[in-house]
Amino acid sequence: MTERVVPGRADGLIALDAADALWIGLTAGGGVPTAAGALTRSPARAGAGYVLLGSRVVATVRADGGRWGVEEREVRRAAEELNAVGTDRRDLVRVGPFRATPEPERDGETSLCWRRRVAAQLREPSARPHHVAGIDWRRVLVEHTRDGSRRTWWLPRTVVRLLDAAEHAETRWLRAAGTRGTVTAAARPPAAPPRPAGDADGRRSTSPEDSADPPRPYGKELEGQLYSVLSRRPGITGKVAGWMCAVCHGTPAAVLDHCHEHGYVRAPVCQSCNTRERPDHLYADDVRVANRYTRLFQTDAEDWLRHWHRCTGCRARTVLPLPHLAAWTAFIACRSLRPTHRAPRGREPCGLLRVSWTGSQNAPRSCLFTVTVDSCPAGEHRVLARIPYREAAERFRGWLADTAPAVAAAAGPDRLDGLPARPRPVVADTSGEGLALF
Structure with a gap:
C-alpha cells in the first residue's frame, strides 16, 4: 500500500525535491557544509529504499503516482545531528592520494565508498562534483603541494569521522535488509523507520537499521595477541567492525592498531584515531612535531x-615506541627550550618543531634524540637539545606517573616474562600510504 506525499506536514511524507530544500535550509548555519540535491542527485538513489544524510540512514517510501518520499521528521533529525558537529579546519586527516591497494569489491551505486568517490572526483576535476551523504566536501578540502609537484588532499577530522560513520550505518542497513549492496530500484524497498507509540496516525513500522546489533565497547579481548598472527585469521575484519573505537568510543572501529616495535595488538580503532596516532615522519628517523x-x-x-x-611490550617496559617517545621528548620534555617570536597577538612558538634520532632503541646507550627548530624567521635556534634515549625514557616514566597514575601503576618491569629479549626495529615509514601502519 502506497502513502500520500503531503508537502509541509511534519508527521507525513514529503517529496524528495522538497526534502532537498529542507535539508539545505536546516543546515545552512552548521559547521559542516551541505550540498544541494542530497536526496535526488548521485550518489543518492531513493529507489534503493534509503538515502544517507550525514551519518544517518533515512528510509524512502514509494508514494502515490510512483513518486518517492521521505518522512520530514527524519530529515529534521538528520539535520539536527549534523548541526551538532563542530569542525576544526586545522585538525586535518589525509584522504589521498595513496598507493593503490586491493580492496573488497563493492557496488559503487549502492555503497558510499566515500574515499573512492573523493579520489575519483579529484583525479577528474572536469567531472560534475558529487556530494557524499549530503555533504559538500569540496568546501572543506585542503590541498597541500610538496616539492612543487606532489599533491595531497586533506579533510577535517570531524568530517572524516562523520563520513566513516555514514559508511558504517549504510553497511548495517544493507546487511539488516538482507542485501549485499545490490539493491535496485526494482527491488522492494525496506520499510520506513519505526514510529514511536503515540504518533498522530497510530501507524507503526520497523526499520532494518534498528534490527542490527550496534557496535559493542571494546574490553581486553585481544590483549597480548600478536598482530602478525591475528591479522591472518579468517573473518577478523568483520569482528573488528563489531567493536566501537577503543580510543574515542564514538565511532565504529575499522582497523587493528598495533605496536610496530613489539608486534602486539593494541585495540580496534576507527580510521580517524588511527591516523591521529600515526607519527608524522619526514624520513625513517625523523618526526615532525605537529x-x-x-x-x-x-x-x-x-x-x-x-x-x-595496551601493547604488552610497551607496558612492561614503561616506555613508548621510538617515534612516539621522540615526539614526546620534543613536545613535552623540551617545551621550555623552544624559543618564541613576536606576533600580532603576543608571542608565538618559533618555526616548526622536529626531532630526529641516531642509533636504535635496541642499543639504548647509543641512541640519541636531536630536537631542532626548522623555518625560524631569524634563522636561529636550529638545535635545541640532544638527549640520550635512556634519559628520555626516564623522563617519560616520571611524567607518566604524574599525568596518568593509573596507567603508570599498571606498567612495570615485573611483567617481562614471555616478552622478546630485544624489541623489533622500527618499521620503515611509507609516507602515509598504508593507514593501518600505526
Missing part, C-alpha cells in the same frame, strides 16, 4: 597513554 600532538600529550593524554600501553 599541532595534533597537543591532544596526544596534553588534552587527551590519559586516553592515548592507556591505548599505547
Whole structure:
C-alpha cells in the first residue's frame, strides 16, 4: 500500500525535491557544509529504499503516482545531528592520494565508498562534483603541494569521522535488509523507520537499521595477541567492525592498531584515531612535531597513554615506541627550550618543531634524540637539545606517573616474562600510504 506525499506536514511524507530544500535550509548555519540535491542527485538513489544524510540512514517510501518520499521528521533529525558537529579546519586527516591497494569489491551505486568517490572526483576535476551523504566536501578540502609537484588532499577530522560513520550505518542497513549492496530500484524497498507509540496516525513500522546489533565497547579481548598472527585469521575484519573505537568510543572501529616495535595488538580503532596516532615522519628517523600532538600529550593524554600501553611490550617496559617517545621528548620534555617570536597577538612558538634520532632503541646507550627548530624567521635556534634515549625514557616514566597514575601503576618491569629479549626495529615509514601502519 502506497502513502500520500503531503508537502509541509511534519508527521507525513514529503517529496524528495522538497526534502532537498529542507535539508539545505536546516543546515545552512552548521559547521559542516551541505550540498544541494542530497536526496535526488548521485550518489543518492531513493529507489534503493534509503538515502544517507550525514551519518544517518533515512528510509524512502514509494508514494502515490510512483513518486518517492521521505518522512520530514527524519530529515529534521538528520539535520539536527549534523548541526551538532563542530569542525576544526586545522585538525586535518589525509584522504589521498595513496598507493593503490586491493580492496573488497563493492557496488559503487549502492555503497558510499566515500574515499573512492573523493579520489575519483579529484583525479577528474572536469567531472560534475558529487556530494557524499549530503555533504559538500569540496568546501572543506585542503590541498597541500610538496616539492612543487606532489599533491595531497586533506579533510577535517570531524568530517572524516562523520563520513566513516555514514559508511558504517549504510553497511548495517544493507546487511539488516538482507542485501549485499545490490539493491535496485526494482527491488522492494525496506520499510520506513519505526514510529514511536503515540504518533498522530497510530501507524507503526520497523526499520532494518534498528534490527542490527550496534557496535559493542571494546574490553581486553585481544590483549597480548600478536598482530602478525591475528591479522591472518579468517573473518577478523568483520569482528573488528563489531567493536566501537577503543580510543574515542564514538565511532565504529575499522582497523587493528598495533605496536610496530613489539608486534602486539593494541585495540580496534576507527580510521580517524588511527591516523591521529600515526607519527608524522619526514624520513625513517625523523618526526615532525605537529599541532595534533597537543591532544596526544596534553588534552587527551590519559586516553592515548592507556591505548599505547595496551601493547604488552610497551607496558612492561614503561616506555613508548621510538617515534612516539621522540615526539614526546620534543613536545613535552623540551617545551621550555623552544624559543618564541613576536606576533600580532603576543608571542608565538618559533618555526616548526622536529626531532630526529641516531642509533636504535635496541642499543639504548647509543641512541640519541636531536630536537631542532626548522623555518625560524631569524634563522636561529636550529638545535635545541640532544638527549640520550635512556634519559628520555626516564623522563617519560616520571611524567607518566604524574599525568596518568593509573596507567603508570599498571606498567612495570615485573611483567617481562614471555616478552622478546630485544624489541623489533622500527618499521620503515611509507609516507602515509598504508593507514593501518600505526
